[in-house]
Amino acid sequence: MPKRWSKGCSREVNDVQTEWDALRSEVVDAERHLGETKRRLEEAERRLVETKEADKIAKKEAIRAKIQRNKAEASLHQAMSSDS
DSSP states (O other), X not given: OXXXXXXXXXXXXXXHHHHHHHHHHXXXXXXHHHHHHHHHHHHHHHXXXXXXXXXXXXXXHHHHHHHHHHHHHHHHHHXXXXXX
């Protein structure tokens, strides 16, 4: 093999190695980013479940409060009717 081909091949090998190193670095960064994103997603899912549960409890409490209010209003109307 002539020397100029050998130099050309060595240069190409170096170029390909440099490109491979850069791409491998991108893959490592992407995998790290994916891991962070998965952790954030899991945390968001946990908070969503907690928030939905709190919302369900708040709705039940609102219904109980309305029932209590209605009973109090009925008692008040009855008391006012008795006074007349």
